[in-house]
Amino acid sequence: xxxxxxxxxxxxxxxxxxxxxxxxxxxxxxxxxxxxxxxxxxxxxxxxxxxxxxxxxxxxxxxxxxxxxxxxxxxxxxxxxxxxxxxxxxxxxxxxxxxxxxxxxxxxxxxxxxxxxxxxxxxxxxxxxxxxxxxxx
Amino acid sequence: xxxxxxxxxxxxxxxxxxxxxxxxxxxxxxxxxxxxxxxxxxxxxxxxxxxxxxxxxxxxxxxxxxxxxxxxxxxxxxxxxxxxxxxxxxxxxxxxxxxxxxxxxxxxxxxxxxxxxxxxxxxxxxxxxxxxxxxxxxxxxxxxxxxxxxxxxxxxxxxxxxxxxxxxxxxxxx
Numbered sequence: 001x002x003x004x005x006x007x008x009x010x011x012x013x014x015x016x017x018x019x020x021x022x023x024x025x026x027x028x029x030x031x032x033x034x035x036x037x038x039x040x041x042x043x044x045x046x047x048x049x050x051x052x053x054x055x056x057x058x059x060x061x062x063x064x065x066x067x068x069x070x071x072x073x074x075x076x077x078x079x080x081x082x083x084x085x086x087x088x089x090x091x092x093x094x095x096x097x098x099x100x101x102x103x104x105x106x107x108x109x110x111x112x113x114x115x116x117x118x119x120x121x122x123x124x125x126x127x128x129x130x131x132x133x134x135x136x137x
Numbered sequence: 138x139x140x141x142x143x144x145x146x147x148x149x150x151x152x153x154x155x156x157x158x159x160x161x162x163x164x165x166x167x168x169x170x171x172x173x174x175x176x177x178x179x180x181x182x183x184x185x186x187x188x189x190x191x192x193x194x195x196x197x198x199x200x201x202x203x204x205x206x207x208x209x210x211x212x213x214x215x216x217x218x219x220x221x222x223x224x225x226x227x228x229x230x231x232x233x234x235x236x237x238x239x240x241x242x243x244x245x246x247x248x249x250x251x252x253x254x255x256x257x258x259x260x261x262x263x264x265x266x267x268x269x270x271x272x273x274x275x276x277x278x279x280x281x282x283x284x285x286x287x288x289x290x291x292x293x294x295x296x297x298x299x300x301x302x303x304x305x306x307x308x309x310x311x
Contacts, residue, residue, distance in 0.1 A: 026202050034258075035270075
């Protein structure tokens with residue numbers, strides 16, 4: 001299988017670290033990242049992450065500023081493994097460009113009851129937030 | 138325009154809210170709405186801090202977050218902000234106060250975080266049907282409850298209380 005433009009394999013391995021960049025200081029406190037940081041975007045129905053761990057830290061923040069910020073300030077990152085995400089029945093799918101980008105997909109989706117949908121998504125987001133390591137920039 | 142009161146001591150956090158209430162060059166309806174809410178918050182804080190200090194400060198933090206999102210032109214549902222303010226007023230005075238964040242759809246989330254393994258999260262859905270979910274050690278769950286604008290649903294109160302019941306934190310005295 002051909003590698004992606006970044007040189008990474010197309011399949012995200014279970015032991016790969018994923019970084020969820022935080023563009024609001026409200027998405028974390030002094031101890032942890034909050035569940036809202038992991039909820040999916042309503043339009044794309046996915047949560048955007050990057051295939052990168054804590055180190056090297058310069059490269060981590062470069063990716064955040066260059067590809068994730070979209071005009072906002074990156075305040076930090078939540079790091080968790082692909083296996084952690086998959087243990088909640090969600091999927092992690094590589095999606096370049098931008099380089100190292102991946103998407104967390106397969107979120108519950110109920111068109112007929114948006115509040116129940118949000119509740120289901122929040123339960124999963126809490127599980128992700130509870131296991132993610134938070135790093136302040 | 139509200140009166141600007143000198144800042145002293147531990148009221149310094151109110152400065153950006155006062156500045157917001159004092160007006161800016163922004164003329165959009167959304168900016169005006171936030172400015173009016175900020176003015177209301179300042180008034181509320183100044184008039185009732187002795188009675189509702191912690192709750193008033195929580196409302197000010199909520200409005201400060203709303204202002205941050207407005208300034209960055211990020212997605213924010215102002216009706217959700219208003220609902221969150223009403224919810225805070227309705228919350229019993231002996232209950233812990235939440236932290237705030239904004240969800241991707243612009244809805245305000247209220248989070249009671251005892252630890253990374255014990256938390257309760259509540260979405261201020263504009264419909265008034267609030268989505269909530271919790272993690273309590275190995276126990277977890279989710280649900281929906283309707284808020285009538287005056288009384289916090291019993292299921293939500295019980296969910297918040299359960300998170301703090303066995304933890305190191307205790308329910309804050311009024």
